[in-house]
Amino acid sequence: MAPSFENFQRRRLISSYFSVVLSIFLVLFLLGALGLFVIHSEKISNSFKEDIPMSVYFKDEANDTILKAFETKLKSSAFVKDFVFVSKEDAAKNNKDIVGEDFLEFLGMNPLPNSFDIHLKSEYVESAKIKQIESDIKTNEMVSEVIYDKKLVELANENIKKISFWILVISSVFALISMLLINSSLRLSVYSNRFIIKTMQMVGATKSFIRKPFIWRSIRLGLIGSGLAIIALIALTFYVDGLFPNLGIAKDYLSMFIILGGVLAVGIVITWISTFFATQRFLNLRTDDLY
Template identity: 65%
Template sequence: MSSNFDKFQKRRLISSYFSVVLSVFLVLFLLGILGLFIINSKKLADDFKEKIAMTVFFKNEANDTIIKAFDTEMRTVKFAKSFVYVSKEKAAKEHTDIIGEDFLTFLGENPLQNSFDIHLKADYVERDSIAKIETRLRKNAMVSDIVYDKQLVNLVNDNIKKVSMWILIISGFLTVIAVLLINSSLRLSIHSNRFIIKTMQMVGATKSFIRKPFVTRSIKLGMIGAGLAILALIGVLIYLETSFPDLGIMEDKLLIGLVLLGVFGLGVLITWLSTYFATQRFLNLRTDDLY
């Protein structure tokens, strides 16, 4: 009979440990995913911004010297991430490929203009900055027109601000839920040992002596859960890097390392604090209140 009871107690103990590790793992994994998304959200937003092209058209009077001078200028300015010169002959060929027929045959001449497609650095894809750049480029007497999607620029900047605000709100909300979930799992685990705690207290054991094994055990469980979460996050990072290499998810290894370190530290900190206050609660209870 005693053997069956011991087996039951052992199974219950293992089940309790498993639930704590699982809750720590799931919560920290979700927080880690959110952390990785936050550090990469600016990169993704900047990448999208830098794909918006500003096209500068030149008058037909602009000769090769003027074109080369503009090319040299673009190599020295701070706002240009990349640029490419598109001659009117090349533009005509691209239009022909798109529409499927040579429009020059019935027009008799090429109405297109030489142009530069400029991709700005993300920091300059703002209403004020891009307006100043446009004003500067229009001072060139050989520039006939400058075209870019103003509505898209405004839409991107407005949406990025909204998304950033919601990310901060969701991060705070998930952090609170994480602490509550892990705290609840640990409290349930310690609740099953409340009689042992009180018995040790009644025979003269100090609070710190009673608390130590519970805190140590919980920290170990937290470290296991955090370790599993880190392994899962590394797996996700490797998958994303392999499947979507253009995103450059693994480029900023320092920030990724800080996020993983933060996940591990958070696992240890939350389990330590939760166990400390949970054991303190049962240590302060009267014997009658245990029932």
């Protein structure tokens, strides 16, 4: 009977440890993932803004000299991230690839203009600034038209501000919930040992002596949970970096260090504080109240 009871107790203890580690891992992983998103939210928003193209179309009278001069001007412009020159011939070829038919055969001419597809730097993708850039470009008499999605620019700026605000709110709420969940798991773990705590106290052990093994055990569990969360976050970072290499998330070592270090620190601090107060509660209870 005794070995059977000991095996039962051991299995129950392992199950308790496993649930604590799993809770810490899941909570810290989700918290870390949210932290990565918050830190890189500006990069994400900037990447989205810089993907909004501005197309500048030239009149047929614009010769190679004028086009080259405009290209030189773009290279020296502070607002330009990158640009591509699309000749009339390239535009016709692209149109043929999309439509599947060669319209030049029945038109007998190429009506498409020479153009530049420009991507602006994120700080210039704002309604007022982009309108000023449009006006400056139109001062060139050979420019026939400047086209960009004005509505998308307005929506991007408005929604990014709203999203940033709600991300901060959600992050704060989630951080609080995370602490409560980890605290709850550790309190249940200490609760299962309440009689051992009271027995040690009754034979004369000091409170600090009783707390020490419980705190160290919780810190070890916190380290295991944090370690698993860190491994999962590194894997997530490289996965996202593979999907969006232009963001350079995996190469941002400082942000990675802050998030992973924060996950490790939170895992240790929360387990220490939670276990300290959980054991303190049972140390202050009368023996009759344990039942």
